[in-house]
Amino acid sequence: xxxRVDMGADERGDAATLDLEELLAxxxxxxxxxxxxxxxLLRRLLERSAGHVQQVVIDPEGDFVTLSDRYGHVAIxxxxxxxxxxxxxxxxxxxxxxxxxxxxxxxxxxxxxxxAAAFLNGLFDAPREHWYPALVVVDEAxxxxxxxxxxxxxxxxxxxxxxxxxxxxRGRKRGLAGVIATQRLAKLAKNVAAEAxxxxxxxxxxxxDMARAADLLGMERRQAEQIRDLQRGHFLALGPAISRRPVxxxxxxxxxxxxxxxxxxxxxxEAPTADMRDLLLAPPEPSWTPPAPAAPKPVASESLIxxxxxxxxxxxxxxxxxxxxxAERIAEVLRAIVEDADSALRSPSVLYQDFLVxxxxxxxxxxxxxxxxxxxxxxxARAGIHxxxxxxxxxxxxxxxxxxDDMLGPFLLVARAxxxxxxxxxxxxLAATYGTSSLGxxxxxxxxxxxxxxxxxxxxxxxxxxxxxxxxGWTTQASEAA
Numbered sequence: 025x026x027x028r029v030d031m032g033a034d035e036r037g038d039a040a041t042l043d044l045e046e047l048l049a050x051x052x053x054x055x056x057x058x059x060x061x062x063x064x065l066l067r068r069l070l071e072r073s074a075g076h077v078q079q080v081v082i083d084p085e086g087d088f089v090t091l092s093d094r095y096g097h098v099a100i101x102x103x104x105x106x107x108x109x110x111x112x113x114x115x116x117x118x119x120x121x122x123x124x125x126x127x128x129x130x131x132x133x134x135x136x137x138x139x140a141a142a143f144l145n146g147l148f149d150a151p152r153e154h155w156y157p158a159l160v161v162v163d164e165a166x167x168x169x170x171x172x173x174x175x176x177x178x179x180x181x182x183x184x185x186x187x188x189x190x191x192x193x194r195g196r197k198r199g200l201a202g203v204i205a206t207q208r209l210a211k212l213a214k215n216v217a218a219e220a221x222x223x224x225x226x227x228x229x230x231x232x233d234m235a236r237a238a239d240l241l242g243m244e245r246r247q248a249e250q251i252r253d254l255q256r257g258h259f260l261a262l263g264p265a266i267s268r269r270p271v272x273x274x275x276x277x278x279x280x281x282x283x284x285x286x287x288x289x290x291x292x293x294e295a296p297t298a299d300m301r302d303l304l305l306a307p308p309e310p311s312w313t314p315p316a317p318a319a320p321k322p323v324a325s326e327s328l329i330x331x332x333x334x335x336x337x338x339x340x341x342x343x344x345x346x347x348x349x350x351a352e353r354i355a356e357v358l359r360a361i362v363e364d365a366d367s368a369l370r371s372p373s374v375l376y377q378d379f380l381v382x383x384x385x386x387x388x389x390x391x392x393x394x395x396x397x398x399x400x401x402x403x404x405a406r407a408g409i410h411x412x413x414x415x416x417x418x419x420x421x422x423x424x425x426x427x428x429d430d431m432l433g434p435f436l437l438v439a440r441a442x443x444x445x446x447x448x449x450x451x452x453x454l455a456a457t458y459g460t461s462s463l464g465x466x467x468x469x470x471x472x473x474x475x476x477x478x479x480x481x482x483x484x485x486x487x488x489x490x491x492x493x494x495x496x497g498w499t500t501q502a503s504e505a506a
Contacts, residue, residue, distance in 0.1 A: 027073070029073050031068060031273060032068070046265035049196060053204055053205075053223050054203070054204070054224045054226070054259075055208075055233070057226070060227040063087060064278060066161055068275050074123070080159065081163070083126060088127075089127050102143075108142075113143070114146025114147045115154075119154045138184070141180075162203070164207065166211040169204075170213065188204075192219035210233050217240075223262050225259060225261075226260075227251065234251050242262065258275075358405040359410050361378060372430065373395065400432055403436065406457040406459075420435070420443075426478070434457050437449050438454075442493055442498035442500045443496075446501060447500060470491075478495065480494055
């Protein structure tokens with residue numbers, strides 16, 4: 025069956041069509057700078073070929089999810105799922121021949137590469153009986169098949185590049201036809217770009233990209249200048265699915281639109297300068313709604329430790345210990361654990377066993393705390409709070425209900441400094457209470473607590489940091505952030 029996809033009009037005004045069956049066998053590369061109409065071209069291709077072939081779109085910005093309303097594509101938000109889930113979805117997609125848009129919006133660059141690699145590998149590794157023909161459209165392909173190393177980990181870059189290479193080099197036998205689009209040919213791995221036999225080249229201004237585009241189109245270098253003069257939505261096309269010689273194509277209209285559009289000029293606000301100054305420099309209004317506490321997830325190893333602690337009989341006869349004296353002994357045991365330099369980087373589950381032994385040595389036969397209570401007390405002790413935090417720091421603990429127990433240490437350390445009017449703890453001090461030596465991890469921790477609206481961090485022009493806890497109305501003194 026021959027299906028001609030109407031892409032628009034050529035320079036003579038005739039219909040410019042694309043042979044869909046030939047495209048499935050020969051693949052397509054689209055290049056164009058931002059604003060050249062590259063995404064518009066992909067949308068036209070997807071709309072006009074919908075219903076004729078299965079379509080799978082890897083969408084870094086979430087622009088193509090709008091196809092679901094009109095054409096029935098299933099939109100999958102990758103940020104809501106794990107890599108294993110995404111790979112499983114890919115296998116089901118091939119089995120049921122569903123058209124899908126995988127939106128990577130909300131993921132960082134490394135997360136997008138991991139997710140795309142897992143998804144492409146899932147498509148590629150589907151059983152032979154599910155090798156139905158499908159268009160696999162990858163927008164911003166230079167993100168997933170970079171020409172050189174970047175800021176992401178080398179193993180992540182290699183996995184993503186391998187998946188893209190498999191799609192373009194070996195995907196045809198499995199029914200996968202790669203359609204890749206990029207802003208910069210120079211940033212796209214050559215072994216990925218070289219596997220395409222059809223090309224649609226839009227406007228670009230850099231000499232290196234124009235030279236590569238001219239080479240792929242079979243044009244002389246002096247003819248490459250015309251690529252710089254292309255209008256928005258105009259592309260030079262070449263390939264067995266389009267034309268045997270380079271032709272200029274103006275891409276036709278589309279029926280759906282992206283969630284984000286091109287910037288448009290809008291009138292500036294007319295507020296008086298004094299009012300605008302008051303709006304910009306107004307102090308923050310603390311607003312905090314305590315979220316519902318997350319249900320604790322059972323951890324097999326921790327449950328086992330607690331069960332073992334309860335099941336071991338006490339070798340010595342139980343003796344009555346006054347509650348106040350027992351509390352003092354527990355505080356002393358926790359103080360000794362915290363003061364042990366080796367305890368800083370040991371997990372609470374390991375330290376809990378040490379705690380049980382020390383309690384027995386202190387004359388407390390029964391386990392005075394379960395693992396969860398011990399973790400909370402350990403976090404408080406690392407913050408310098410050796411008494412029972414539930415009595416003296418109930419307000420702070422109530423505010424921190426949304427945080428995991430292992431984050432209570434840094435939170436209470438800041439809360440203590442704020443309550444007592446002390447300078448803001450440094451990253452190194454926070455790292456010690458969090459059980460880590462990584463300052464980067466501490467900064468991510470602070471960002472996470474800020475996202476839960478428990479911290480408001482300010483850094484003045486001198487680089488000094490102070491932290492406010494809006495729920496409590498406490499603020500630390502300013503100190504160096506490092």
